[in-house]
Amino acid sequence: MSGTLRIHWAITPEIAPRPLINCNRCGGVKAYRCSGKFRVNANGKRIDVWLIYRCVDCDNSWNFGIFERCNRRDIEPVLLQALESNDAGLARRHAFDIVALRKLVGCVEEFPDVAVHKRLLGGASESAVALELQLGLEMPTSLRLDRLLASELGISRSRLQTLAERRLLVVDPDGAKALRKPARQGMTIRIDLAGEPDHEAIICAAGG
Numbered sequence: 001m002s003g004t005l006r007i008h009w010a011i012t013p014e015i016a017p018r019p020l021i022n023c024n025r026c027g028g029v030k031a032y033r034c035s036g037k038f039r040v041n042a043n044g045k046r047i048d049v050w051l052i053y054r055c056v057d058c059d060n061s062w063n064f065g066i067f068e069r070c071n072r073r074d075i076e077p078v079l080l081q082a083l084e085s086n087d088a089g090l091a092r093r094h095a096f097d098i099v100a101l102r103k104l105v106g107c108v109e110e111f112p113d114v115a116v117h118k119r120l121l122g123g124a125s126e127s128a129v130a131l132e133l134q135l136g137l138e139m140p141t142s143l144r145l146d147r148l149l150a151s152e153l154g155i156s157r158s159r160l161q162t163l164a165e166r167r168l169l170v171v172d173p174d175g176a177k178a179l180r181k182p183a184r185q186g187m188t189i190r191i192d193l194a195g196e197p198d199h200e201a202i203i204c205a206a207g208g
């Protein structure tokens, strides 16, 4: 389609989920935040690895089991080295593993804050009257699609809803109902802004 600006949005969550744990030092349920540090305990052939969390109020620690009673031979030397050196990327991947956290702790606090890195894929912003936004998520987020679009495009959620009802905003896959659900990897959002008087500002905000 001519007049369409295609932009990729790389979305990265900013705050790791925080398990809510009954803190035995504070004497109540408290959020524990990831320290970014692993604890590796080698006992003969057996290795245990935990990611250390700390109570936000009293610094008490909680161990998130990554490997438990694992045979040393089953852990690649490169991986072991990354664990022992507190590799930031590896810690981040485990810290955002909400499924594994939920298995251990029933209640986990999630944060919708994200950073969005915008990269132009095609089209000329001067002549554009429509947007095609492609979402790339480093990992799942709890941020609703309409909140993401509203904050990044600088328009209200009710206006997004109206555009969707008029079929001027189309989400692939899942359609308009996707607006009220978390943004997902691989989603494409197409917005026809030809009838919007402020389309230049919206296209600029989108990354054009």
Ligand SMILES: [Zn+2]
Pocket: 023, 024, 025, 026, 027, 030, 055, 056, 057, 058, 059, 060
């Ligand atoms: Zn505490």
